Amino acid sequence: MRSSASTARFALLLAGTLLGGAAMAQDTNSQGERLPHVDGNAPATGTQASTGTPVETEAANVPSQEPAFANQTRAPQPAAQPEIRRETVAEGLPNGWAMEFLPDNRILFGAKGGQMMILPAVGQEGEPIEVSGVPEVASAGQGGLLDIALGPNFAEDGMIYYTFAEPRGGEGNGTSLGRAKLIMADAGARLENAEVIFQQMPTYDGDKHFGSRIVFDRDGMLFLGVGERSDTPIRDQAQDLGSGLGKVFRLNADGSVPQDNPFVGRDGAQAAIWSYGHRNIQSATLGPDGRVWTIEHGARGGDELNRPEAGKNYGWPVITYGEDYSGKPIGQGITAQEGMEQPIYYWDPVIGPSGMAIYAGDEFPEWRDAILAGGLVTQGLVVLRMDQEGRVASEERVPLDARIRDVKVGPDGAVYAMTEVRNGGGSTILRLTKAD
Template sequence: MKRPLILLAGTALGAAFMSGPISGLALAQAQGTSVETQAPNARDQKPAFANQTRARQPAATTKVTTAVVARDLPNLWSMEFLPDGRMLVTAKEGAMHIVAKDGKPGPKIEGVPKVASGGQGGLLDVALAPDFQTSGKIFFSFSEPRDGGNGTSVASAKLAADGNGGGRLDNLKVIFRQMPTYDGNKHFGSRLVFGPQNELYVTVGERSDRQPRVQAQDLASGLGKTFRIDMEGKPFPGNPHLNRDGARPEIWSHGHRNLQAATLDGQGRFWTVEHGPRGGDELNRPEAGKNYGWPNVTYGIDYSGAPIGKGLTAKTGTEQPIYYWDPVIGPSGMAYYGADAIPEWKGAFLIGGLVSQGVVVLHMDGDKVATEERIPLDARIRDVKVGPDGAVYAVTEERGGGGSSIVKLTKA
């Protein structure tokens, strides 16, 4: 099913706006103002620099067409393209499937470990090894049931596909465990991104609750961190805390809340978008050993309406986000667009929006955001990938464990 997103000169009218009066969103886009028209949750907070939030729309927003290429899938969390163009997907409840080019999923892949799928947990991200063509090796993250609770873990295995569209995982090995274990069901992260030296970046959450979340500032804890490891799960050479007493050597950066979006840019640098509280979703380029503030420094407010901690948005020794959203977009899944099929997006970041229900497009000027546009898809977006054809693929998610679809975005 194809559905055009009608984008008139300077506007971005999605399918939800194809009939009836022009909405506030469309009006803002027509005027070249910020796509965000709602008041911020933290009304007294001010950005630290220009265009740190509510960047303007581009002069002409992108004309795209959508087509549903797979439907009636289980509740998916992530997808990855295989070299032959099929898609490897993970389902939150603990299943992994290969989706054929005609959009039909194969049977469950055998050998997937048990996951703690309650709350925000489950079978999470999946990534192909850099040498997948010869090794067949994949890496995936999941909320692992453990004595005393659970935690985010990373496993490797060989994907042995069969002739029936399914397959099995061989030589499965859990290579890394976020510690400490915690008995909760929120903020597991997590995304897996291979860097240019075959280093594996792993993003996690700080488990949400007041008692554990302060450990995002503790280098002896694995909560609220990004990690950089090798393919065996060991600290990667050159990590910032390798020889620091009392610090976990796998840590790359700290002071994070819940990172469910990550990718490399065109220079091979690592970028993330993390969930904020009520307001305060953040775009960052995590650098070695740096502190990104949570929960001592953040934009936004607590769900209760109270300030987070002392209500600080800046503090010596912590990094400012490159960009933030208030209200939130609910970021999950992220891709850098380096293809040619949609030239307007060349060099942009594409971010899935669970709350904004579409794809958020950030056009960059160096390492700063120049403009922001949004492609409404009328669905929660859990993951975003650029396909081998240069099209953009978005994984939808229904609340309450409903099914998923995969939507293809192409230039109109």
């Protein structure tokens, strides 16, 4: 594995001031137009529109499509929005896909190309530590090393879980779930007893829509969201219970199937399936109510927020908001059908979701229990505040002028956003705090 740790540079934070920060490289928007970045010391101010005005002002791709209920899309902005300061805490990283805070506040970082490393804790100097023993990944297109999660008993057993686009010989590839013991020492780090404990099947020879995100619930059950591999007609298998494409799976921590899963014992169904009819899940987290939340990519419009429930069908590609990339309707162009679930929220045009967290900290009391999602297309942080019924009450956006691949709430209550520049341009980790 090519070492990239030596290329990373780390800024030291003292008394809220960034030392050694530098302007970031330029990125492109979804149309390939150049977008300048702001210097790492600059504040990133939330959009300041009056309450009741939606943050999204662009025309929908399919303006004739109507939401099924109030605030299912284009929810109003909240009256009060915090002004936000951003600081660069790590730069010069390879293109990342996921990060996790370790118990000692260091950051476990995973790169799309198959690298894994341990970064110093924020506020500490040091070089990243390369982690050896990472499996080979299929990194073409949207493939690579994908999500990383600490096991529910990490402090005792050191187990981590990861998803990756697994090369499967001449047959193609697929999203696979691995686990290993993370051994950390001053001289280096390694994955010990790495094993694949679950494979998305069928294998497919493609390079798109692998998903994926990992979430452990309070009972230690593992939820895994994956994509439907994009192409027509294979994407139709999102509706097929005999296929593992376009699904949320629920597993025991060892990769076995819980016997109370909704399709256990059903002829022809994959017993690991929890919910189906999903497109490409690239955001997932555990809510304050202990339930799993996901956001999946739509096509031209149709990014959607869901709270997947056991045995339910979320519609793709039979129902969806938005349209195909060709500009034609997807399927019959319908947005509702009996027996299929409506998204809790959707975006048209898309935000390009990736990375997701529920805010729990003291830095932003106005965001308590809010959903924080990274925007690849909107190039910033999307904040959804929820009402008592579990629906979206407001949406605000924090512009960061960069594609945001992952979002985490740090042990200090700050929000950490991982940026990416396409085509190997690298990643930066930003720390967001209140400007005052």
